[in-house]
Amino acid sequence: MSSAQDPFYIVKEEIQDSIDKLLSSFHRWEQVLPESGEQLNLTKELLTNCESIEWQVDELDKTVSVAARNPSLYGINEVELDKRRRWTSNARSQVGNVKKQVVARKEANGLSTSNVNGMRRELMRLPNSHQTDKSSQYKSQATDDLISSESDTQLLIMKQQDDELDALSYDVERIGHVGLTIHEELLAQERIIDELDTEMDSTSDRLEFVQV
Template sequence: MPSAQDPFYVVKAEIQDSIDKLQSTFHQWERTSDAVERGHLTKEVLAGCESIEWQVDELDKAISVASRDPSWYGIDEVELESRRRWTSSARTQVGSMKKTVEARASATSHASVNGMRQELMRLPNSSQIEKSNQYAAQDNDDFIHSESDRQMLLIKKQDEELDELSESVRRIGGVGLTIHDELTAQEKIMDDLGAEMDSTTNRLDFVQKKVAMVIKKASVKGQIMMILGLLVLFIFLFILVFFT
């Protein structure tokens, strides 16, 4: 079972946190009836969807690399399938929110165009224009002041969220570099181990050939004498170790 320090789970936690924040913004977008605020939230949700989709794509690429040799990364096919299901679920959640916001934005745009056409078809007389200008003049100052305050708050909030997004991207980039360094180090270790195994194999072959040559050259009598000599040496060492 992969540990919680597995780079996949670190990145997964970052993406899940971004999805949770995006869902909160999406619910706020659904509840608001203010046109200006809805426009700001629409841009925010779409930008968040694009960012998360990019992060999920990068995570999918890492899973594809690991699937080429799962045992190298200490995982199995069951774990790989679990990771694929999570990225697919995350992409589905983000895609659903993105489609909903885009559809509403498109409908609003068409409605706005139709409204402008209807307004252009109307021919207001001079008295109506004069009354409208009078009402506009009375409320103009209050509206400008209120709208200015609203825009400043929205801009400040957007700056804070962009800072959080930038920090999240930097952390994911750092995790990616860590994964790359770890893979490079493991590849070097495997290369060194392979070289050591080749060297040991060559030495073992050399020793086996030498032993075979010695046995082949020795006569039957010589082999018996060698065995007896080794037996005497063993008995001597046994007595030396256990009786002295």
């Protein structure tokens, strides 16, 4: 039986065509952005095609096992059986490698998505960004008001201290003037007393002179 008429080769060509399309889709899948809509669709398509091709290869491999029981009945020999086994094994490896890489990235993306969902759940416990912005604005405004209030208070205290220093300086100056005035008055009184003493002495001398 020629290869063109052998059911194995007819099915083999169909499976090989499916594998070629699978590899083409896989190469496109490798180039698209992770977690993009296109990659998600390609991931589903690749996994579905992998399962379909694996089933077809398994069914074709069963026909090889059946033919191996009585090769002469099917007009084939051990060399042809080994050739068919190698092809099914190679086809299974190609599909398995594609499936392994797709599943690995899918699980990685699933873990990433789980982390994102976890972050979303955490964020749900927090105010939304708009509320956070408003809260930040309120806090910032409150902080500015507090700083402004504290600054005003400090300025008021400094002004009060300046006023107190001015008042104290005025009091010291006034007391100084009062003290100077008192000192001058004391000097004046002392001069008056001295003059009175001098006058009294003079008067006493005149009285003594008159009595003599």
